[in-house]
Amino acid sequence: MDITTMKKILLVLTSQDTLGETGEPTGYNVAEASHPWKVFRDAGYFVDFASIEGGQPPRDEVQEADPVQVEFTQDETAKASLYNTPKVSVVDPAQYDAVYLVGGHGTMWDFTGNAALQKLVAAVYDAGGVVGAVCHGPSGLVDVELSNGVRLLSGRKVAAFTNAEEEAVGKQDTVPYLLQDRLEEQGATVKAAENWEENVQVDERLVTGQNPQSAAGVAKEMTKLLTEVVREQKAEEEQAAQALREEHDAEKAEDEQE
Template structure:
């Protein structure tokens, strides 16, 4: 049975501030909705396991499909209360890994060795590595066995500098996605701020912003169904 592993943050605040952050709800819920429609099962993992906070701002950007997932007891239990720890996950069980966003991921995704091992194991098993928005943070430092960055030479996208400025967070984020992506050899592409955009390059699928979740999910489903 095809399964996808969804990665979420444990970070509750913008580091160095009192401001709350966490998972951007729609970036999990819309993806889950698309997987359910395609008959694909999902599991949820976070760097520490257990509780996943919601970015309170994300609750302002919901629709009926997002709320339907959010109100589902299974989603609440497995995606928000009791996510798996990386050491509880067998990467061979998954056809893809999907990194959700919300600003919190910028602190706990990039350098987590266990998440990196999971992602690369899935990728080496001919699986897909996917992300949306700030979830690109989970891809930026992934390395092949020879030490080369996974994203080197690949076309990818993620939350842009213009979008950080509009969100009012450019001064508090620890890095800018495009800067690190290009430093690590990627071809970073983007569209106008807050427009849907997702790109597939081999077995990497990335989306620019919260409005790109379903585009990422649909591209992944198409790839999985073509295998």
């Protein structure tokens, strides 16, 4: 990452508009997009959107009683960005300091196994960036392999939509697999809270949340990590500059002695 282009975050959305073969409509979860969007924007970050297939991604129902969701759906900049999102396959990961995977049941069909999304997530993490995901969004972390050959989820402490929550919404037999089980198969330890209770897990530069109630918390932890990354980069640059100054001083002293 380059400090001069810091503060740019990509939100990735599902393009799946039905729950498998049921015909029941679905899409990205508006709460899980809107609350992080507001956290990132209020913190001064630039927010971009992308989706699996590009174009205007489908969304779940907007909860009109939630002012953040209403603000998000009425914001002209967000509306323009969502009208024609780029495909994840054409996104340049070098442009982003963080990627956040928005949940919604649709992700269970098109996030998992998507090579372009896996490549994007791995590239951002390998470059020292932050990766976040909430609810069903961690389905996009499945099979992500880092440059060192290790799966991103291997040995990680994570949160995601639990088996109990899937049963509570009656979708355990509709989704292609149970997310909690798959994450554990990938070598992750899923830290589960009670149904609909906020639960955010941070493991190095990977931040995950259990449900819609955890979305804002995931974004807040991501911004904390991004702030730390900036501090570390500034410290490294200052150390390099100091070393260069000392080298120049030493060369100057040698020239004067000659």
